[in-house]
Amino acid sequence: MKPFRVRDARLALYTLLGGVLLVLLIATVNVANLQVARATMREGEMAIRAALGAGRKRIIRQLLTESLLLAAVGGGLGLLLAAWGTTALLRLNPSVLPRMKEIHIDGQVLAFTAVVALFSGVCMGTRHTPTRSLKP
Numbered sequence: 250m251k252p253f254r255v256r257d258a259r260l261a262l263y264t265l266l267g268g269v270l271l272v273l274l275i276a277t278v279n280v281a282n283l284q285v286a287r288a289t290m291r292e293g294e295m296a297i298r299a300a301l302g303a304g305r306k307r308i309i310r311q312l313l314t315e316s317l318l319l320a321a322v323g324g325g326l327g328l329l330l331a332a333w334g335t336t337a338l339l340r341l342n343p344s345v346l347p348r349m350k351e352i353h354i355d356g357q358v359l360a361f362t363a364v365v366a367l368f369s370g371v372c373m374g375t376r377h378t379p380t381r382s383l384k385p
Contacts (some may be wrong), residue, residue, distance in 0.1 A: 320370030
């Protein structure tokens with residue numbers, strides 16, 4: 250950030266960025282824990298699918314699709330929450346934030362959200378696959 254653009258709000262903006270990243274990390278870890286618990290509960294289902302002839306690729310593809318769908322819904326809800334929060338922030342109209350008229354959700358925010366959702370969906374969809382009972 251350029252100092253002349255943020256003036257006295259630099260510390261507040263870095264604090265806000267740190268808080269947002271911490272919330273993102275906590276949410277990602279919570280979803281990962283839920284995925285682990287779900288994968289553990291579905292181990293029998295995956296064994297039955299494998300016994301009925303589903304190959305490893307098909308089961309991984311199913312789990313990856315479910316995980317990506319969950320990540321996309323989470324990313325969309327996050328964007329809705331961000332839009333609501335931005336609107337609420339602009340209504341408060343604090344005088345400490347410079348360039349209030351330029352605060353909005355743009356393409357960079359959408360791209361970041363899409364990349365994070367895609368990355369977390371792929372990581373969760375492939376990491377927690379119960380592969381010991383699956384045939385190649």
